[in-house]
Amino acid sequence: MIFDVLTLFPGLFASPFADSILGKAVDRGLIRIGVHNLRDWAEGRHKVTDDTPYGGGEGMVLKPEPVARALADLKSGHPTSKVLLMTPQGKPFRQAVALDLAAEEGLIFVCGRYEGVDERVRALVDEELSLGDFVLTGGELAAMAMIDAIARLLPGVLGNRDSSLSDSHADGLLEYPQYTRPAEFMGMRVPEVLLSGNHAAISAWRRREQLRRTLQRRPDLLEQAELDARDRVMLEELRRELAADPE
CATH class of the missing domain: 1.10.1270.20 (tRNA(m1g37)methyltransferase, domain 2)
Structure with missing residues (x-):
C-alpha cells in the first residue's frame, strides 16, 4: 500500500517509520510512505501556506490553494488513493475503520495545523477522521497513529499473520x-x-x-x-x- 502524507513538518515522520515493524515493512517493499512538504506547493518567495481568518479571530488558517495543488499532483500519480483529512471534527477512527482503509490501494493524509484548513478544502477530501475527542497541535500525530494501525493489518507486515486477529x-x-x-x-x-x-x-x-x-x-x-x-x-x-x- 502507498501512504502519502501532506504536512508542514515532514521531519516529524522520519523516526516513527524508520524502526521496528513499519521500518521493516518499508524495507521489504510491503508499504511505501511518502511524506510531502505542503510548502512545495505554495507560491511566492516566502512560500506562504496560511493566512488570517476572515471575520477575525485567533490563529491562522491553512490556505486552500497549496492543498488543492498538492492533492492534484499526488492524485495524478496515484489516482485511486483515498484522501483523508485529519481533524478533531471528523469521524472517530476505530479498528473497523482501519480494516476498511487497509483494503484501499493508497491513502493520502492531509495534516491540518493552527486553526485548521480553509473550509473549502473539505470538498477535496474523501473522508474526515479524528483520533479522539481532544485537540493536537497538528494532524501529524494522528496520521502516524492511523498509518500504524492500518499498516499492521496488511499481509506480511506482522511476523505472525494471525496476531491482529486477537487484538x-x-x-x-x-x-x-x-x-x-x-x-x-x-x-x-x-x-x-x-x-x-x-x-x-x-x-x-x-x-x-x-x-x-x-x-x-x-x-x-x-x-x-x-x-x-x-x-x-x-x-x-x-x-x-x-x-x-x-x-
Missing part, C-alpha cells in the same frame, strides 16, 4: 489478559488453565476474560459487539459475579 477491538471486544514466563511473579501466578495444555479450556477462558474485561472497562462496546448465545450466557454470569463482588 483489542478486532472483534469488538477488548483483548484477554496475556502472560509469559515466569509462572509466578511477586506472588502472582499465571492462571492454571493457561498451563494446562487444554486448548479448548484455554479458548473458553480467553473468551470469558474478553467479555469480563470489556464489561468492566468498556461496557459501551458490548452494544455493538457480535455475540453468540454462549457469549450472552457468559456475559449474564459475569454481570451477576460483578454485582456480587464489584472488586
